[in-house]
Amino acid sequence: MSLRALVVDDDAEIRTSLAAYLAGFGWQVSAAADGQAMRQMLPLAKFDAIVLDLMLPGEDGLSLLRWLQGLPDAPPVLMLTARGDTMSRVIGLELGADDYLAKPFEPRELVARLQALVRRANKGLAGSVDDDTRLLRFGRWRFDRMTRQLINADEVGIALSAAEFRLLAAFVQRPGRVLTRDQLIDLTRAPGVEVNDRSIDLAVSRLRAKLGDTAREPSLIRTVRGEGYLFDAEVAPC
Numbered sequence: 001m002s003l004r005a006l007v008v009d010d011d012a013e014i015r016t017s018l019a020a021y022l023a024g025f026g027w028q029v030s031a032a033a034d035g036q037a038m039r040q041m042l043p044l045a046k047f048d049a050i051v052l053d054l055m056l057p058g059e060d061g062l063s064l065l066r067w068l069q070g071l072p073d074a075p076p077v078l079m080l081t082a083r084g085d086t087m088s089r090v091i092g093l094e095l096g097a098d099d100y101l102a103k104p105f106e107p108r109e110l111v112a113r114l115q116a117l118v119r120r121a122n123k124g125l126a127g128s129v130d131d132d133t134r135l136l137r138f139g140r141w142r143f144d145r146m147t148r149q150l151i152n153a154d155e156v157g158i159a160l161s162a163a164e165f166r167l168l169a170a171f172v173q174r175p176g177r178v179l180t181r182d183q184l185i186d187l188t189r190a191p192g193v194e195v196n197d198r199s200i201d202l203a204v205s206r207l208r209a210k211l212g213d214t215a216r217e218p219s220l221i222r223t224v225r226g227e228g229y230l231f232d233a234e235v236a237p238c
Contacts, residue, residue, distance in 0.1 A: 003118060004045060008032045009053040009080065021107045035059035049114050053080040054088050062091060069096040076117040099177050116176035119234060135238035136172055139220060142238055143172060150210060158210055163203045171231035180228040204229060
């Protein structure tokens with residue numbers, strides 16, 4: 001069964017090219033040039049995801065995002081933003097966007113992010129897991145949040161440092177989302193501990209090593225150039 005996406009962007013070339021590209025991956029795409037057209041189209045079909053540009057004529061993307069969050073069973077939203085528009089990205093995520101992608105973007109990355117959003121929505125995870133869940137599973141790993149251990153397929157426990165534990169805890173709560181270094185600093189800061197961009201990068205490097213990941217060929221923690229890091233795994237309670 002085909003997935004359905006609604007692309008909301010005032011750039012006709014982007015609407016046309018995305019529709020053609022997504023069709024190659026089995027998506028059915030509807031397109032809207034502004035918020036009014038989006039509002040009219042939503043009742044006509046059940047969409048699995050919305051690609052929403054923030055810079056729209058008339059009603060802007062942030063206003064539309066706020067309206068979408070008030071709807072029952074609103075589909076997940078991937079925001080399109082200007083590369084330097086950091087504040088809008090932050091506000092959009094706070095308003096409930098599920099992910100964002102800066103322009104210009106690689107179409108293949110957009111497809112991968114949409115597929116990740118739909119997988120999470122279908123699992124009922126909405127991109128996060130219960131804070132009280134002790135054991136989580138991703139890939140070939142289990143993560144014990146009480147003992148602060150990674151457990152591999154051979155049932156061998158690997159201890160995590162405090163910084164590695166806080167970093168992994170932040171990632172598993174937000175799989176498939178790009179987290180900037182500033183966001184990771186806020187999410188992993190401990191009282192009395194100084195955290196900066198360099199310490200985040202070091203913690204990522206050490207965590208990758210314990211996960212058997214590498215910066216050159218990452219399978220779990222991906223570097224998004226100019227943006228931050230993305231935890232590319234489905235996370236579920238054990």
